[in-house]
Amino acid sequence: MAGRRYVYGFGVRDTEVVEEWLYSYPKGRRRILFERTRMALTYGATLSGERTAVERTIRIGDEEFVLPADAESAGTKTWLNLVTSALNSLMSGSSLWVDEIDVSLHPLLTAKLLTLFQNPELNPLGAP
Known part of the structure; x- marks a missing residue:
């Protein structure tokens, strides 16, 4: 991380974060680490590590269901x-x-x- 510029940003409405992003700038050129619009999350090609999907947990009575956001x-x-x-x-x-x-x-x-x-x-x- 030393010496490399990173930019994190987000867009909000009154009740929610509607978008967010993280970029790095190795050698002065923008590299996408991740971008999210509503529940759609995209990772850059150079991001390493575990990539997890955004999920929503829904509780109905005593039962709990996990639904991937892209399945909604x-x-x-x-x-x-x-x-x-x-x-x-x-x-x-x-x-x-x-x-x-x-x-x-x-x-x-x-x-x-x-x-x-x-x-x-x-x-x-x-x-x-």
């Missing part, structure tokens, strides 16, 4: 990102704006999301 459907990824934002809105009483919610989210999940905002026990601050 677009709808599952949309739901998990959207419900996180919805919970933040419910806790703060702020609005949640969603564009084209029907494109990659199942209609039953869309309906469930709306019931969260309609339930006064779950939405005590009156988030619209």
Whole structure:
């Protein structure tokens, strides 16, 4: 590591890290060590060591399931990102704006999301 320049960066939204990267600059040229956009992780060719996949642990009752991030459907990824934002809105009483919610989210999940905002026990601050 001595004498070699490294650059680490990340991009964030209010509730999540949406991208991150690590580069080294041997001999002044950029070398990708890793890049991540949402849950998609890519390693550079020169990175050595164990490469592990990003996984999500899901608990349903007493059972726990491990799901590799690349095995999740677009709808599952949309739901998990959207419900996180919805919970933040419910806790703060702020609005949640969603564009084209029907494109990659199942209609039953869309309906469930709306019931969260309609339930006064779950939405005590009156988030619209």
